[in-house]
Each structure stands twice: as C-alpha cells, then as structure tokens.
Amino acid sequence: MNRPPQPYLDLRARLLRLTLIGSAGGAAGYLLLAAGGVMSSRLFPWDGLGVLVLCAICGGLLQRNQTGLAAACFLAGISQPACYAGQAYGVASPVNATFLLGIVLCGLLIGGWFLSIWTAAYCGWMALLAWGELQHAWHPATPVADGGHMLRLVLFWWALFAATGWVVWLFARSLERAAEVSRGQTIALARTLQALSTEPELDTFLGQVLTVTAEQLGGRWATLWLYEAATDSLVRHLGYGRGRVLAGDQLGELGRAPIAAQELPIWQEIARTHQPIIVADVANDPRLKYRAQLLADNIRTLLYLPLLRDDQAIGMFSINSTERRRFRPEEIELGHALVGQMTLAIQLTRLAASGQQAAVLEERNRLAREIHDTLAQGFTGIVIQLEAAEDSLAETPDGAREHLNRARALARSSLAEARRSVHALRPLALDTDDLAQALARLVQEMTAGAPIQAQVHVYGPARRLSPAIESHLLRIGQEALTNALKYAEARQIRIALTFQPDTVELQVADDGRGFDPQAPPPRPAGGFGLRGMRERVAQLGGEFSLVSRPGAGTEVRVRVGG
Numbered sequence: 001m002n003r004p005p006q007p008y009l010d011l012r013a014r015l016l017r018l019t020l021i022g023s024a025g026g027a028a029g030y031l032l033l034a035a036g037g038v039m040s041s042r043l044f045p046w047d048g049l050g051v052l053v054l055c056a057i058c059g060g061l062l063q064r065n066q067t068g069l070a071a072a073c074f075l076a077g078i079s080q081p082a083c084y085a086g087q088a089y090g091v092a093s094p095v096n097a098t099f100l101l102g103i104v105l106c107g108l109l110i111g112g113w114f115l116s117i118w119t120a121a122y123c124g125w126m127a128l129l130a131w132g133e134l135q136h137a138w139h140p141a142t143p144v145a146d147g148g149h150m151l152r153l154v155l156f157w158w159a160l161f162a163a164t165g166w167v168v169w170l171f172a173r174s175l176e177r178a179a180e181v182s183r184g185q186t187i188a189l190a191r192t193l194q195a196l197s198t199e200p201e202l203d204t205f206l207g208q209v210l211t212v213t214a215e216q217l218g219g220r221w222a223t224l225w226l227y228e229a230a231t232d233s234l235v236r237h238l239g240y241g242r243g244r245v246l247a248g249d250q251l252g253e254l255g256r257a258p259i260a261a262q263e264l265p266i267w268q269e270i271a272r273t274h275q276p277i278i279v280a281d282v283a284n285d286p287r288l289k290y291r292a293q294l295l296a297d298n299i300r301t302l303l304y305l306p307l308l309r310d311d312q313a314i315g316m317f318s319i320n321s322t323e324r325r326r327f328r329p330e331e332i333e334l335g336h337a338l339v340g341q342m343t344l345a346i347q348l349t350r351l352a353a354s355g356q357q358a359a360v361l362e363e364r365n366r367l368a369r370e371i372h373d374t375l376a377q378g379f380t381g382i383v384i385q386l387e388a389a390e391d392s393l394a395e396t397p398d399g400a401r402e403h404l405n406r407a408r409a410l411a412r413s414s415l416a417e418a419r420r421s422v423h424a425l426r427p428l429a430l431d432t433d434d435l436a437q438a439l440a441r442l443v444q445e446m447t448a449g450a451p452i453q454a455q456v457h458v459y460g461p462a463r464r465l466s467p468a469i470e471s472h473l474l475r476i477g478q479e480a481l482t483n484a485l486k487y488a489e490a491r492q493i494r495i496a497l498t499f500q501p502d503t504v505e506l507q508v509a510d511d512g513r514g515f516d517p518q519a520p521p522p523r524p525a526g527g528f529g530l531r532g533m534r535e536r537v538a539q540l541g542g543e544f545s546l547v548s549r550p551g552a553g554t555e556v557r558v559r560v561g562g
Contacts, residue, residue, distance in 0.1 A: 012071070012111075013062065016067060016070060016071050017059075026051075027051035027055070028048070047081060054078070058071075058074045071106075071110050075118065082099055082101075087132075090133060091140075091157070092144050092153055096126070099122045099125075099126075103115070103168060107168030107171070107172045108168070116165070118165075123157070123162075126154055130154045134150055202349045203238065203247065206237070206238055206342055206346075207245035207247075217319050217331055219303075220320055221239065222241070222317070222318065223236055223240075226346075227267075228258065231258055234258065234315070235258050263289060266279075267313075267316060274311070274313060276303065277302075277303070278327060298322050299322060301323065301324055302318060302319065302321070303319040303332070303335065304316050304317070304318050305317045307339055307346075314346070317335070319335070434463075434470070436458045442478055443455075452490065452492070453492045454494075456496075457496045458499070463499060466562060469562045472540055472560075473506050477506055479533055480508035480556045484554065490553070494508075495507070503560065505559045506558045506559075507555065509553065509554070510553050513553075515548055517548055537558055541561065542559055543559045543560075
C-alpha cells in the first residue's frame, strides 16, 4: 500500500486526538451519571474506567507519533464492549449497529487495506455470534431460534457492514485526495511567490510558474499566450514541455509568430466571458484551430485560463493533457491563483519600465514638500524664538524662558510632523499594532491550512519601541520565519519577544533540518537572507547570534537596546 500524503497523516492524527478527547469525556460523563443512579450497566464502573485507561494509552502513543498503532489499539479497545453487547443481546438486537461506528472510525483513522480486514473481522464475529446462539452456547436477551431467520439477520448485518465500509472508504479516499491537492496548492503557491520576490527577470519567473502549473494540473504541455492590442493578435510567449521551458524557435513551427485574434475562437470566447474553458473532445471541437496537431500529439483534454487586468483579457494560459480528465474546482482555482501571479508580474514589469522615472520624481517632490512644510518651517520658528530669547535674556529672564518654552514646543511639534511624514515608509503591519501583535499576526497569516505549529510568546511588560527598532525586528522575524517555513521543513516554530528595562530580545527557533553555518552556501542567496539580518542588527547597534547544525534545528537571536 502506498504511504498516504503527509497532510492526510496529520489529519488522521487530529481526528484521533478529537476522538480520544470525546471518548474520554463521554466515559467521564457516564461514570458521573452512573454514580448518581441515573444509568448503569453490568460492568459499572469498570467499563467507564477501561475507556479512560484506553484513551490515556492511545494518547501516549499519539504523543510519540505512533498514530497508526494508537488508532489500532483504540479500535481494538472499543470493539470489546460492542462484542460483549452483541453476545449479551443477540444477533437480532439493534445494539450490533455499534459495529458500524467501529467501521467508520477505522476508515477515518487508518483506512486502506486495514479497513477491509476490520470489516471482515466484524462479519466473522457476527457469524460466530449466530452460530453460538443457534448452538445454545450462550443465551442472549433477544434469542432467535429459527435458523432461516438467523441466516437472514447475518446476511443483513454483513450487507450493512460492507456498505458502510465502502462508503467510508470512498469518503476517506476523497479526504486523502483533497489533502494531497491542498498540499500541492501550498507548495505551488510558495514556489511561485518565492520566485516572484527573488527573480528579477520576467521570463524566468513566468517559466517557473509555467512549470509549477503544468506539474500541479497534470499537463504535458503548457503555453502562455499574450495579446497584442496594437495588432489585434496573440503571441505564444513561452511554453513548457518535456520538463523544460521553451521560448522562441523552440515553440515549434509557428514559434512566436503572431496569430490574428479572429482566427482563434477560443480566445474570442475568453476575451468575452473571462471564464476558463475546458475542451474534453479535441477531435470534434470547432473552436480549436490546430486540431490535427493536437491529435497527433495525443492531446485529449485542454484547459484555458484567462489572464485579466482591469477586467480586460491580456492573454490566456493553456494546459494540454494526454488523458481524458475532469479538472476539479480546486484545481481550476489553483490555476487561477497561479495565472494571477503571472498577470501581477507582467503588470509590475510594465509599470517599472514605463513609470520608474515618474515615480522617482514624484517621490522627490513629495519629500521636498514634506521637508518644506514640516522641518524647514519648524526650524525657522525655532531659530526665531532662540534669537528672541537671546535678546531678552539679560533684561527679562522670564521672557527668555517663555521663548525657550516656545522653541521647545516647536521642536516637538516639528519632530511629530516629521515622523508623520515618513510614516508611510514603515511596514504596514505596524500601523495599528505593536511589535508583538504584528509578529503574532504575521505568524498567523504565514502558517494557516498548513501543518505547522507556530507560537509567539511575549515576556516582560510589552511596550512600543522606536519605529526603526520595530521595523527592523519585524523584518528580521519575518525573514527567520520565512527561512524556517521555506527551507528548514520545520514542524514547530517558536518566536519569543523579551522586554527588559533597557533592551529587547527577539528569538526565532525551529525544529527543522538545520544546517552548518560555516559551510559555504550552495548558490548566492537571494532576497534578504542572513546577511540582511546582520546588516539590520548592525544598524541598530545590537547583537546577532545564529545557532544551527544539521538535524538539530536553527535558532536566531537578536538583542538591541530599546
């Protein structure tokens, strides 16, 4: 049996944990009610205590990451009361429906071939109960003396067990596929977001998105079409096939030759509806211009996704599959997200090419206005008040003190206005939140649907720090958290923010695979990296330490005055 994907194993562990908590709570409630005389059984109190002990044992195994063994022990334990009840009440009793719960739990907590074995074991036990009852080996509360009636009851329970096992197997299989798709979506988006933030070349980034999208959607070929409004035509900008990105003459006979928009019915429909198009019958779909070539390449299914900007189609993305298949809604949603990143990258590149100089001039003018309206005018008023204080110092000291107070007030007001002027340059997360809240929000946003436990702890009385310290510490925490998520394959991340009277310390630790800090990097690091963290700490005049080794996780610690 193939090993289920890790997200499904995590899901099984969470389901087992909830099941253990619910079972322990139910057993405790039963003991309380039985002790009060509300309800009881022949085995009171050993039945309730047994369930509590079983939950404790399975919980210990679960803590040791023995999810399969813990689930098997739990199923075996809860089956004992069901078997006892079946023997006590007989094959005709509805109490045997409790075996259905065992089948459901087996399918959700273990699944696979074990579900078949467990269902067959229940069927065998039901047959044994029937045989013992007919042979008068025991005397149930609701006996069935007629052999034909007994046979019908056994067949009924067998059919019910088999049907329940089949439905649960289908449901568990759908959960496993959903977990696999979700994992693929997370990995795909993480890869493309990393490329978007670190890759300066547009075509290189687009090629990476092509690759990721084709891999996740199971396509043999992927093509990016861009619309040129000046000539009302489409150009095959990039392609992906045979494990590599293709461009220019590598795209085949047509290469990057423009194709008139009116010759592509698929494009005309996408430009009009802005909706994805799935072509399941390549041989007979009249919208396809190159059907003969597609059939020669054994293409069975095509998916077209629009590239939209300001409610206008600027291109389309096609996925060619050699299998007849139906794209699930979550797959199309993932395709939309990846294509959206393509659109964003294209738009950013165009804006950078056409508006970089205008942006520089606009920012220079803004800063000039802010300096004139705040610092320049404020300093002018301060100079005037200081000169007035100097003139009146010898004759009227009280008047000089009043001028000094006014100068001080002007200085404070100008400082406040200067801080307001540059406020937009601070991280957006610090607009309304302090550093601790911003870190907590950052952790929550970056680790949501994922299977990672991340915690933020604050020690000491929290306080607002200077904008520079908060900004730099937030960026350092963000980089350390990103490294733990992106490279360390960590399962647990702990962020600690400690406030001392004169200092503040940030610690980010993970249980990932770690690395050798002394070893040279395999390639030049992109983005912020460890060098950027050290530079930020140096600007703050603080202390930076990094502790890591292969297989032992990583810890980043920063201490600055504040």
